[in-house]
Amino acid sequence: MKDPYLDIIESELQHRLSITSECNKKQNHLWDGYSNFIYSTVKWENVISKISKSAIKYKVNEEEFFNYTINRWYDYWSDLAVELVLSNSKNIFSIHNDTKELFDFKMIVFPEGFGKSLQYTRENSKELIYWLANSSSQQSKKNLENIIYIVLYTDDGEHWKLKAQISWLSDIISAYVATFDDSRLFRLQLLPYQISKIGLIWAVKGQAN
Template identity: 40%
Template sequence: MNRFSAFYSLLSLDLVYIESQLKQRLPYPYQWGKKQTDKWDNYTNFIYDFPSWEAVVEAMKATTEAYGLNKRELFNYAANRWFNFWSAMAVEQIFTEIDGVTPSLNHKDRLVDFNLRGIDFDHKTSVFPEAYKQTLYYAQHHHEDLLYWLYKNQSQQQRKHLENRLFIVTYAEDGEHWKLKAEISLLKQCIQKYVSTFDASTLEQLQLNNKTIYSDIIWAVK
């Protein structure tokens, strides 16, 4: 959790509106063009200010002109960060609106988003990774294997950590896994179903950095 997500976690988002805005991103290809870095994160931190797609596009134009950046590179980078951030904020709200889930009271703690039945977690929505050389069927029956892969191959920037995490993994039959991050109503159904049957004894216990990490996967398949 960063200072921006901490601020928005204090607000109540209109999830229907957020979904409608995220879906306006879908016609454009999901391409980064460059690795995520702190430098380019700083260029594009305006994405936290605008849940509106139209407004964030205007901010992209202004930033491109102000810093003399390549328009396509800036668009791809900012659009992806914006899309992932507002989807994540919606997902966090979905969790914290469920009975038995308590939002993190320490908004400076980027490692904890909420407490679920006495266990602290952060959450991350991840697309089913193309580089993970196994099938969906295999992954659904070998959570531990995919979880180790996800921890090992996570971003090396601000969100990297080795603590308890619940992964929401999206998988689309047409291969456009990333687009399911915009399907907030679908994600809500999947999360609510998971929490309603949550059993801490079934969490995967991973050995990372000489300690035990508790983790699990919530599947969003369409």
């Protein structure tokens, strides 16, 4: 059964899509602390109000802080929505995941830095898996066991906007979970003592689909 909270999140995320935001400020603990209200604020209008108040309170550039915060808010609530989709599919996943192993799911936009076309990447997915693993920090590798990447791609290049398409993503993720096949996962030895299972869910919109 679909969680009604997903509809609320999806509706609020739409507000972010029309805003051209350039945030050149590197993520840091100080500004993260200033903007931690994002975790308890799903309503867009409330986020905007709190951004203005916090910028005044902490004496930071409001435009820069606005761009920094709305990107954090957008990523947090889109990721949370995916977590809710997965939690609703947990029972189905347990049936198809016979070994009862734990998997982490991570939503990413198609990495332009990989330097390959969508068609090439889909036909040579293992190369992308290795590229993602090598791009991870050493600490991330230590924490990485089994992971399934949800890769977002759209023809216009604005892959990040697909994070707001929760209903669409829900259908794609649910279909993958319901037909989960351990044999299709890649095995990757990131550390001497650890072999990780890694999978890809392709969330593609446009002619490339």
